[in-house]
Amino acid sequence: MRAVRFWGTRGSLPVALDASGVRAKIVAALRGAAGRDLGSDEAIDAYVDALPFDVRATFGGNTSCVEMITGEAEHVVCDLGSGLRPFGSAMLAQHGASSPQTYHLFVSHLHWDHIMGLPFFGPAYIPGNRLVFYGGHDTLESALRRQMEPPSFPVPFGTFGASIEFVHLAPDVMHDVAGMRVQLKRQHHAGDSYGYRFEKNGRVVIYSTDSEHKLAEPDERPAFAEFFRGADLVIFDAMYSLAEATSVKADWGHSSNIVGVELCQAARAKELCLFHHEPALDDAALAKMLAETRRFEEITRGSATPLRISTAYDGLEITL
């Protein structure tokens, strides 16, 4: 396992930066430029690169899609959210249509935001490609076919030119898939979701999204600490604040940055990446959450090794 690349990081539904949001960033950048010598391209680049991320960029709005870069020729992806469309476009640009590719596609659960990108996944329409879908739900195949039936979508699933396979994976046991050791864990979410633990060449990545952590259940904390144990990277559903997750949005199936830090500390994980961002949060709010989460880790660390904290954005690549 070499790296993880994020193609979609938003929860629930895609969002886009609108005109007022773009304008606000331009205004903030221009205000900061006042009095500076920006007379060369190099000076402009240096100035822009030094701006805060939420001013110079955006976290993005595609729904869940994360690529595991394993170092092998075959591709590994978690979830089929709208981020699967740009991933597919990048694969076609890189490999063309005449070089058969294999895609291993792991699905956390079957809610719309986690499967909506599949009808727009270009490689699926190309004969010679191979798509293997993995998941813990018995209804994985029917859910993927159903979203492409009339009146929901004009192109039926059967139009795919690639070969299609479905593999059901039982939770709590190790599977050998695509050169990796893979373990699933059932999570609290409407209709269930499954977290994934990927192990390869001594590296461990956890993909745990759409997972509510029930603080009243004493077995929950040690069970997830064990599932996350020693991970190099934990991709974690931090959609809500802890106050929201324990009050008005209790039982909505999501978790918080606070619980993410606590579980990663208990698991002695190396890095926590906040994921599945609330669609209502703008770039400034997400940047603030990252800073606050880093501070929470700092004040709760004690004598333990620091836990790195990052937050996912569309296009982020984390080297393991």
Add this chain to the structure above:
Amino acid sequence: MQFASCRFGNVAVAMPSGRLDHTVAADFEAALMPLAGDVRHAGIVLDLARVDYLSSVSLRVLMLAAKATHARKARIAAVALQPIVAEIFAISRFDSVFEMFPSLAVALSAMSPDARAAYDTSVAASG
């Protein structure tokens, strides 16, 4: 964890102390919830001056107390937070759940003049 409580007028004051982590959350819940559910209390004040740390599980207990108190149209406040605990409240957004006051005296003044008067009497008697 240690837990003490007292009452000024119709306001109950809960005074936990120490680290409120997952190992003591059940005891904390057992101590706090009877106060939150007691209809004699028009207000609950959490005096957190001696709390060093709150984990998510203990914050959940505070949320349960807030829900129980709000459900019976009573008020609940947190006071005298140490700087680290104040940061945890802010990061977790629990500072939007509770009325926040710098001290017990200020909270009692805001919640009930009778409670503040009882508190002043108590302070004068002990001083």
